Amino acid sequence: MVKVVVCGAAGGIGQPLSLLLKQSDLISHLALYDIVNAIGVAADLSHINTASKVTGHVGAGALAEALQGAHTVVIPAGVPRRPGMTRDDLFKVNASIVRDLAQACAEHCPKAFILVISNPVNSTVPIVCEVLKKANVFDPRRVFGVTTLDVVRSSRFVHEVKPQFEPHEIANRITVVGGHSGATIVPILSKINQQPHNQSISFTPEEIKTLTHRIQFGGDEVVKAKDGAGSATLSMAYAGARFTLSLLEASVRGKRGVVESTFVHLPGNPGSEWNQRFTGLDYFAQDVELGPDGVAKVLALPELSTEEQALVKIAINELKGNVTKGVKFITEPQPGAPPAAKL
Numbered sequence: 001m002v003k004v005v006v007c008g009a010a011g012g013i014g015q016p017l018s019l020l021l022k023q024s025d026l027i028s029h030l031a032l033y034d035i036v037n038a039i040g041v042a043a044d045l046s047h048i049n050t051a052s053k054v055t056g057h058v059g060a061g062a063l064a065e066a067l068q069g070a071h072t073v074v075i076p077a078g079v080p081r082r083p084g085m086t087r088d089d090l091f092k093v094n095a096s097i098v099r100d101l102a103q104a105c106a107e108h109c110p111k112a113f114i115l116v117i118s119n120p121v122n123s124t125v126p127i128v129c130e131v132l133k134k135a136n137v138f139d140p141r142r143v144f145g146v147t148t149l150d151v152v153r154s155s156r157f158v159h160e161v162k163p164q165f166e167p168h169e170i171a172n173r174i175t176v177v178g179g180h181s182g183a184t185i186v187p188i189l190s191k192i193n194q195q196p197h198n199q200s201i202s203f204t205p206e207e208i209k210t211l212t213h214r215i216q217f218g219g220d221e222v223v224k225a226k227d228g229a230g231s232a233t234l235s236m237a238y239a240g241a242r243f244t245l246s247l248l249e250a251s252v253r254g255k256r257g258v259v260e261s262t263f264v265h266l267p268g269n270p271g272s273e274w275n276q277r278f279t280g281l282d283y284f285a286q287d288v289e290l291g292p293d294g295v296a297k298v299l300a301l302p303e304l305s306t307e308e309q310a311l312v313k314i315a316i317n318e319l320k321g322n323v324t325k326g327v328k329f330i331t332e333p334q335p336g337a338p339p340a341a342k343l
């Protein structure tokens, strides 16, 4: 029975994510932190007749008490995109929000699992890792970029092309590698097996092209449809809850064989050497087996088709810049950049 903290809990993702987490019997205390409105959201959720206690914490002065004793911290804090923006455009605002939350985690719950939802994930995850390294509390097994929405979208979109395959049955069988923005999102569609029949799903080259593009730019579909009112929140809450609960199943309940695609720091993580050599990167999303301490094993990339190899090459090139930008934000802060808030 564990304490889970949601930072950014009053937001578009934070509220439905907290609602989904309130349903889990693995969580004994759900602490909701935000700079606004978290007390009201907590009061509302606390009337639901499931086991966990819910508390609300508002403002930087209340962050320490929210994080104290946390087993897992989920971070959907920060601004979302509007039409015409890239995820990288969010860096300006979200980088310092994530940096300050990571600094507070380093001080108040250095052993907690940290799940980063705030965009741009390709840069915010390196920011968290660098803050923890600086504080001498970094454990690469415990920091995750949440890319589950790419897997969720993949299984839904594949079902729409191949209705004979149920989305929930293929949900855990599609690996998405790379990162979490446009061309860095690479779904491995050449290797989907549907259990229990072990029937493989095959596509025409045109289907692969259309599906890959839709999965890579699924976020833009929602941003456009919401027309200025933000980006994916409900599907993201579903995906964020799925990842959080998978991690709790593996780490708290001791369930074996739990695998999710996620963006992690490769050096120091068990099994990551092959992917590190292949990509030449320190951060990459791929299937990861989860265990009692977080990452139990980074799974080697599957055999890629020629087209997938080309896509991964493009992803690697873009990721290099995204990762470096995040790392440098902590290791080489610009003069005039806002200082870390005292939390």
Ligand SMILES: NC(=O)C1=CN([C@@H]2O[C@H](COP(=O)(O)OP(=O)(O)OC[C@H]3O[C@@H](n4cnc5c(N)ncnc54)[C@H](O)[C@@H]3O)[C@@H](O)[C@H]2O)C=CC1
Binding pocket: 007, 008, 009, 010, 011, 012, 013, 014, 033, 034, 035, 036, 076, 077, 078, 079, 080, 081, 090, 094, 097, 116, 117, 118, 119, 120, 121, 146, 147, 148, 149, 150, 180, 230, 231, 232, 233, 236
């Ligand atoms: N990883 C992924 O797959 C996805 C990531 N996202 C990202 O998630 C983030 C949040 O999106 P939404 O919930 O739609 O935004 P939102 O604006 O609805 O909610 C964000 C919340 O963060 C809070 N916040 C701002 N600064 C904070 C701080 N310093 N500490 C704690 N809370 C703070 C705000 O008060 C607000 O309640 C965005 O960066 C978005 O791009 C969105 C969808 C998918």
Ligand SMILES: O=C([O-])CC(=O)C(=O)O
Binding pocket: 080, 081, 087, 119, 149, 218, 219, 220, 222, 223, 231, 232
């Ligand atoms: O598109 C966005 O900005 C939000 C996001 O990451 C997604 O929906 O995948």
